[in-house]
Amino acid sequence: MPFDAFVTGAVETSLNTLLKDDAESQRRLGRLRGKVISVTINEFGKTLIFIFSQQIDVLAVYEGEVDCELALNLTVLPELRQQANLTQLIKADKLALEGDIQLAQQFSALLSGLKPDVEEKLSQYTGDIVAHTLVSGLKTGAQRIRQGARRRQRDLAEVITEEWKLAPQALEIAHFADQVDDLKSDVARFEARLDQLLGRR
Secondary structure (H helix, E strand, C coil), rough: CCCHHHHHHHHHHHHHHHHHHHHHHHHHHHHHCCCEEEEEECCCCEEEEEEEEECCCEECCCCCCEEEEEECCCHHHHHHHHHHHHHHHHHHCCCCEEEEHHHHHHHHHHHCEEEEEHHHHHHHHCHHHHHHHHHHHHHHHHHHHHHHHHHHHHHHHHHHHCCCCCCHHHHHHHHHHHHHHHHHHHHHHHHHHHHHHHHHH
């Protein structure tokens, strides 16, 4: 199976599985019915074509006309789920858009509504208690990893400023800024005094 067909198949199956059980997402899909949106991932130079009907078809190649074209980096993809971010992403040159921006917003709204209930799906195979324990454990583990990363970041910043003296501390920067302000004031007073003395002569 070619790589493009594998990717489009995986994306299509995932989206339609999430859509199937959610009435609100079905309503959002209805707004996009009959439309075609292309999304180009810049890093790979690959384009995914989303064709909306009663479901979502995802293609790698499409001969017809596209209603809206999006081009973005892979790192921006999660932000596409937040409709409010679209205009900010465009202004920051993180998202290139050609065509109907309203379609892009509706696509973003559809994506934001697709929230997989991992615990529910897992419980079908393992039972409620095991699924809940596994998902809770994963969430707790992820939270600990994030906290550990933040702690290491703080520790590194402290080592850089306190021990290695590679960067100034916040108080040193504030003190330096105050000294610069004082110097500016002294120079302004000196210039005024000089002008006054020169004016007398």
